[in-house]
Amino acid sequence: MSWKDKLIIALDVSDADKALGIVDMLSDSCDIFKVGFELFVTAGPSIVDKIHAKGKRVFLDLKFHDIPNTVSKASLVAAKLGVYMFNMHASGGLDMMKRCRDSVADYCEKNNAKRPKMIGVTMLTSLSNEMLKNELCIQHTVKNQVKHLAMLAQKAGLDGVVASPQEIELIKKNCGNSFLVVAPGIRPSWSLPDDQMRTATPREALHDGADYIVMGRGILKQEDPVKAIELISVEILTA
Numbered sequence: 001m002s003w004k005d006k007l008i009i010a011l012d013v014s015d016a017d018k019a020l021g022i023v024d025m026l027s028d029s030c031d032i033f034k035v036g037f038e039l040f041v042t043a044g045p046s047i048v049d050k051i052h053a054k055g056k057r058v059f060l061d062l063k064f065h066d067i068p069n070t071v072s073k074a075s076l077v078a079a080k081l082g083v084y085m086f087n088m089h090a091s092g093g094l095d096m097m098k099r100c101r102d103s104v105a106d107y108c109e110k111n112n113a114k115r116p117k118m119i120g121v122t123m124l125t126s127l128s129n130e131m132l133k134n135e136l137c138i139q140h141t142v143k144n145q146v147k148h149l150a151m152l153a154q155k156a157g158l159d160g161v162v163a164s165p166q167e168i169e170l171i172k173k174n175c176g177n178s179f180l181v182v183a184p185g186i187r188p189s190w191s192l193p194d195d196q197m198r199t200a201t202p203r204e205a206l207h208d209g210a211d212y213i214v215m216g217r218g219i220l221k222q223e224d225p226v227k228a229i230e231l232i233s234v235e236i237l238t239a
């Protein structure tokens with residue numbers, strides 16, 4: 001298995017043609033593309049079909065967070081779109097996550113459809129310990145909060161969590177190896193952290209056991225994104 005099978009490219013653009021252009025440009029290097037708010041709000045669900053039509057998989061990163069009934073219905077819509085993976089905030093609570101999991105599993109079983117991977121968002125990678133304490137009034141450290149939410153997501157039957165690369169080992173230790181960790185906040189050694197607080201290089205994240213690494217600006221802001229992926233390959237293979 002190549003590291004590229006674990007790579008998810010974030011299509012953080014507000015234009016469907018631009019997004020599809022990126023999918024074409026990186027077609028040989030990446031199989032899973034992430035559709036987040038910006039693209040979904042402009043392009044609508046048809047962008048998912050268009051990416052599927054190119055033979056690629058979609059991670060629908062809409063980070064659902066609402067009452068259980070609303071989120072479980074939205075999750076069903078995501079499942080009907082045939083996405084490979086979608087997520088919800090673990091801080092929405094056990095019942096919210098459980099109802100999503102059960103309704104999606106039930107739908108997929110009855111319709112003989114492949115069940116999407118359901119992932120809980122722990123703490124955003126743009127949050128620091130100080131922000132947690134001073135802004136959100138949460139007295140735990142980021143690490144403790146991430147560990148708690150990951151265990152809650154596992155209890156609800158989700159397949160894994162989104163967490164910063166700095167928490168991968170902690171999650172694997174507490175939830176087991178088969179519990180997936182999707183890690184954003186990934187920056188090649190030569191790029192800037194931007195607004196991400198808890199970052200790591202692709203090599204570090206993969207070494208620590210990330211099942212998927214999500215990369216946006218670290219690749220797409222480079223002059224030649226295809227070359228950037230090749231440079232990352234060199235960094236990983238020569239480590």
Ligand code: C5P
Nearest residue numbers: 010123124125162184214215216217218
């Ligand atoms: O450009 P960059 O590589 O920082 O993009 C990271 C992507 O991962 C963004 O689309 C962001 O929304 C997403 N993400 C994140 N932190 C999370 C969950 C998702 O950065 N906890």
